[in-house]
Amino acid sequence: MAVNKKILELKKRRQQVLLGGGEQAIQKQVAMGKLTARERIMSILDKNSFNEYDLFVEHDARDFDMDKKVLHGDGVVVGTGTIHKKPVCIFAQDFTVAGGSLGFMHSRKITKIMDHSLKMKMPLIGINDSGGARIQEGVNSLAGYGEIFFRNTLASGVIPQISVILGPCAGGAVYSPALTDFVFVVDKISKMFITGPEVIKTVLGEEISMEDLGGARVHSEITGNAHFFAESEEECFEQIKKLLSFLPWSNQEKAVRSKPGLPKKSFDITSIVPSDPRQPYDVRDLVKCIVDGSDFLEVQEQWARNIVIGFGKIGGETVGFVCNQPLVLAGVLDVDSSDKAARFIRFCDAFNIPIITLVDLPGYLPGVDQEHAGVIRHGAKVLYAYSEATVPKITVIIRKAYGGGYIAMNSRHLRADFVFAWPGAEIAVMGPEGAANIIFRKEIMSAEDPEKMRKLKIKEYKEKFANPYVAAARGYIDSVIEPAETRMLLHHAVEVSARKEIYLPKKKHGIPPF
């Protein structure tokens, strides 16, 4: 009988804690259009798979009357569960408890589950919904943040780390998501900034709403801090599950092989790309002609749209795509697109995901703004990331590959494993118009009709050099292929590269142009 009594007591204690900040606070949370921390976890994980730990953790702050305050679970819910029947670690800040503010014990719960995910080699999902540091705890709260950032860094490249911003995430708190691999945001719910609108107004006299300063759209379109944008929390949770279907559980594994399938018949690879290299098309249509089921998960869809990155499967195996997008800014490389591509390449490399590069770019974006924004430094990241990557690297040159852009987009010279080119590919130092103007300047200037001569010379240059055969003659390209052969050859290339091994010079770490 005595045991039963103890069990009853446990149940009672649990029930108390599970209420978080209490009915009123939960009602407030719901009124803001948000789910509660535990509801969120349950929605992401497989049904009935969640096990919560550290339910009875209490803070030990004494100052400012904190000793009289009971904060259930210290404002954060942590535990393990499964997604696609595979184990994951998860934590969710509970805004109903002291605004999800981060105290020392709160941070200890998070770092404990982080340590667990790193040890047990499984992805970590962190749901952020917090007013920030618990000011009453002073420097202990800052220590908590620091311990989290440190673990984010340790785990980087070992296990996939996912951050979900479902409420405010302000001040130092933003740096944990920024150190993780993928940041998910939800329209009108997510808010991320270092200094809020109030401070900006008093210090700088600039007035701005929270949404315009650091809302979901801002981070998806302008800053590039977010990787996935959703209209609702439910959509966001589906995106997380979808992403995880493409990822391995750690850097020691490969992603789960899914059932292979063909691309949808409605995507016809021979009808997408205009033969004139000055004409745009949507490169995502091209990717959908290649991947199983035409199922392509784009990452950072709205930011730096002149490059397209994302995951797909070929023959059931996960591959990462990096593609110039002729539809936006003619597919040029610039500061943002270089950053976007470089980070993605490094993610794929860390997690054993082969990289497929579809090339169609006129080069780098000209302009004072680009030069002053450091396009040299940023552009170098792409070269660095490709050169350093040891996963299978496969390139298809679709149309143009001019100048530095040709080199940067996983060329043979950066040790691509396979380089294919479509018959219409133009591999050259620059576009035929520019090249002809320089090479034949004398002839053009001295001609009776310079315009006619220029056109003639452009045509001559195009015929002689703007093709894949000059590069193929040097072995820079392995084969010139028909567009219809693309998927088959990529599938083959991925298969034969499966056991690729490369040894890099011994070093502690390189120094990428961050």
Next chain:
Amino acid sequence: MVKKMINEPDSNIENELSEIPCVKKLKCKILQIEETKYRTTFTKKFENRKKYLPVPPGRIISTLPGTVLDVMVKNNETVKEGQPLMIYEAMKMKNRVIVPVNGKVKILNVKKGDVVCKGQLIAEIE
């Protein structure tokens, strides 16, 4: 190599383009890179990019909003590089603004007690 950007549509390209269905519904613009013009769309960031304007060395522009505590020069006064021009309080700091070049004070837009905004022209030395 002349690098320039042209926004007027090229009629030649326009005609060729109309044959491609996927682009019809989009408002395409022309981006010139080296000597070649490409049909494409622009991003908001690209369209809103600031045109480069050189700043003459004698123009002093406030980088932070604040309150002027003291002004040490007068209009038309001949000044020397490195000489203090004014002190203003911003970000809880007393910031000293220094004359950047030798010359004469041509414009002086501040006096003691003024509140200056970010990006405001404080003075110009000729």
